[in-house]
Amino acid sequence: MFKERFSVAYSVTGNKNEAYEKAKDICLEQTVEIPDSLVPDNFIRKHILGKIESFNKITNNRYKAVISYAIENIGNEFTQLLNTLFGNISIKPGIRLEEMMLPPKVLRNFKGPRFGRTGLRRLLHERKRPLLCTPLKPLGLSSKGLAELAYQLALGGIDIIKDDHGIADQCFSPFEERVKLCAKAVQRANKKTGYSCIYVANISSHANQIFKKAVFAKRHGAGGLMIAPGIVGLDTMRQIAEDDSIGLPIFSHPALQGTCVINKYNGISHYALFGQIARLAGADAVIYPNFGGRFSFTREECRDIIDGTKVKMGNVKPILPCPGGGINLKNVPELIRFYGNDVIFLIGGSLFSHDRGLVEGCKHFRKIVGGSH
Amino acid sequence: MFKERFSVAYSVTGNKNEAYEKAKDICLEQTVEIPDSLVPDNFIRKHILGKIESFNKITNNRYKAVISYAIENIGNEFTQLLNTLFGNISIKPGIRLEEMMLPPKVLRNFKGPRFGRTGLRRLLHERKRPLLCTPLKPLGLSSKGLAELAYQLALGGIDIIKDDHGIADQCFSPFEERVKLCAKAVQRANKKTGYSCIYVANISSHANQIFKKAVFAKRHGAGGLMIAPGIVGLDTMRQIAEDDSIGLPIFSHPALQGTCVINKYNGISHYALFGQIARLAGADAVIYPNFGGRFSFTREECRDIIDGTKVKMGNVKPILPCPGGGINLKNVPELIRFYGNDVIFLIGGSLFSHDRGLVEGCKHFRKIVGGSH
Secondary structure, eight states: OOOOEEEEEEEEESSHHHHHHHHHHHHHHTTTOSOGGGSOTTHIIIIISOEEEEEEEEETTEEEEEEEEEGGGGTTOHHHHHHHHHTGGGGSTTEEEEEEEOOHHHHTTOOOOSSHHHHHHHHTTOOSSOEEEEEEOOBTBOHHHHHHHHHHHHHTTOSEEEEOTTOSSOTTSOHHHHHHHHHHHHHHHHHHHOOOOEEEEEOOOOTTTHHHHHHHHHHTTOOEEEEOHHHHOHHHHHHHHHOTTTOOOEEEOOTTTHHHHSSTTSEEOHIIIIIIIHHHTTOSEEEEEOTTSSSOOOHHHHHHHHHHHHSOOTTSOOOEEEEESSOOTTTHHHHHHHHOSSOEEEOOHHHHTOTTOHHHHHHHHHHHTTOOO | OOOOEEEEEEEEESSHHHHHHHHHHHHHHTTTOSOGGGSOTTHIIIIISOEEEEEEEEETTEEEEEEEEEGGGGTTOHHHHHHHHHTGGGGSTTEEEEEEEOOHHHHTTOOOOSSHHHHHHHHHTOOSSOEEEEEEOOBTBOHHHHHHHHHHHHHTTOSEEEEOTTOSSOTTSOHHHHHHHHHHHHHHHHHHHOOOOEEEEEOOOOTTTHHHHHHHHHHTTOOEEEEOHHHHOHHHHHHHHHOTTTOOOEEEOOTTTHHHHSSTTSEEOHIIIIIIIHHHTTOSEEEEEOTTSSSOOOHHHHHHHHHHHHSOOTTSOOOEEEEESSOOTTTHHHHHHHHOSSOEEEOOHHHHTOTTOHHHHHHHHHHHTTOOO
C-alpha cells in the first residue's frame, strides 16, 4: 500500500503567501477534510493527506501548484477520481484544475475511448483528411423531415450526421421513430455513394433510459451515440462507452459544461475537461465551440483542447477534437492549417445557406477538406 | 399543442443593447440553434423559438431577461429541461440562470423529494428544532473506526450521521463493510438513547453501481443516502430518489458543483441550483457551505438558497437547507436567528475538538438547538 501517488496541477491566484496557503488547503480539502491540527500523525498524515510536490510562479498573482495524492484515495472509481481532482475545491475561488498526471496503475482502471482517433477513422474508412460532421436541426422538424435532411447530407458526402443536442425525445420527432428513420436514410445514401457515413443518435436522457436508448439506437442502425456529460454525468457516458454490448463510438457534447471553463481563474482547464477527462470518460470525439464562432473560446484554448485530446495517457487512446460554430467554406483552409488533419469539422448553418443547395454544399465542403468523389 | 409555456429568468451583462442581443440569442441557442434568418416562418418561429417575455434593468451593466419556452420543447425529460434552461448558453459569458417558473403541467412530471421538510422531520421524530448532522471522517479510518465514531455521535444526540463525501469505496473502509458497521452502530446507540438518529451512506459511485449501493445501504439499515449530483449527474440522483424500491431520504452534496455558482455573472444562481434544481432532482436536504466558514458563500447567497428550498413549486415539496463549514457552539445561536428552525446544521471540526470529548460535545450542541434529553 501507498507505493505510488498521482499528481495534479492546479493554478491558484494570490500573492506568494496566499497562493501557498491555498495549495496547502487543497491538500486538506481534497483528502481528509479536517483542519491540519486534527490530522492524525500516522499514515493518514504521511500518505492520505495531499502533498505539494512543486510550487512555481506563473504570473505576478498566479502560481502553479502540483499536488500529489495516494492512489488508494480514489479506490478505482472514476467518480472518486473526479471528486479528488476537484470536488470541494470547485467551491473555492481562485483555484483551477489544469492537468492531471496519472500513472499506469490508475489508467488501467479505465478503458477510455473504445475507438479513439484510429478506430473512428477505420470505421469511417477515411485515413487521412479532416472529417465532416453536421447536426440535424432545427428542433420542431418531424422525424421524416430530419431523415430527409440526413439523406441529403449523406449524399453530399458528410461523414458523421448527428442529432442536434436539443433534439431528445420530443413529440415532434420521438426518439425511436427518429433514430429508425435517420439511420435508414443514411444507409440508403451510403448505398448510392459508396461512402461510410454514420448517423449519431443523441441519447442524453434520463438515467434509467439512456442505456436502453443506446441499445435501441445500435439495433436500428445508428453508427454512433452523442451524450452530453454535463447533463447526464461523466460517469454515465463512461458506462455506455465501456459496455461491450453497445460498442459504438461516443461523441461528447459540451452542453451545461460551459461554466466549468468560462472563467480562467476557476473551474477546469479546456485541456483537462475536453481532453483528459473526456477521454477517461470514454468519448471518441469531443465537440466544443470553435474560436471565432458565436462562442468565446480563444485559439489558445482550442490549441489546449487539441493537446489534451492527444497527450500520452498510457492505454487511454487519443481522440478527435470536433470544433463547431462559425465554420464555413471560407475559413476551412485556415482551420486545416490550425488543426491539421486530425479533426472533425462540425458544420451547421453555412451548409444550409449554401447557394447551390444542401447536397452541393456538402460536396463543396468535402472537396475542400481533400475528400474524393 | 403549444397551449402553455414555461418561463426562465436570466441575468445578462452588457449595456442595454448588448444585453438585449444576448437575450435574443438565448431564444435561438436554447431552442432551434440556427441563425434567426434561417428559422422557418411557421410553428417553429411562432412556438418553438424562445420568447423574451420581459426585459428590465438590474444595474447599469446588467439586465434581467425572462424568456419563455414551449413546454413541448422538453418532452417530459428532466435532462432536456436542464438542457433547455442552460445547456449551450453555459458556454457564453455574461449569462446567468437565476430562476425558473414551471407550471403544474411541467412539475407533474417530477416526483421531487420523497420526504421533504415534513417527511424528514417525521422520520427523525423531531417536529420543531433545527436538526444536527455530522460527517464521519477523516478518510483513512477503518470501517470499525468510523462505526465507533458514529456510535458516539449518535449517543450524543446527533440526528443525522453521514459519510464524509470523500469516503466512497476505498480499501480503508470498503463500502459494504462500512455501511453495515455504521448502520448497526447507530441502531445500537438509538436503543440506548431512544432517539431516531439515521446513518446516511455516501453512494456517489459509478453509474452502474450506484443503484446497487442504494439497495445495499437500505437493506443493511442506512436511514438515508448521500449523493453528489455534480459527480454522478443530477438525473442519477433523481432516479434514486424516485425509485419506490429504495424510498430513503436523499442528501445532496455540492462537490464539483461549485464552479456553477462561483461567479455571479455566469453559471446558475444559488437559488436555482441548490434550491429549485436540487428539489426537482429529488433531494430532501441540500448540503452547501455556510457563510463565514472556510468557503466563500455570502449571507445573501445562503438566504437565496433558503428561499429556493421553500418557494412554492406545485407538487414539489420544500426541502431542508443543510449549511456546513465553520459552525460552532459560539455561532449557533446567531445561525438559528438567521435560518430559523427549518435547517440542518452540519457540524464537523468543532465537535471533534470539544474540550469535554465527543459525546458531551454533541449533547452540548443538541441542548443549544433546543433538543430534549
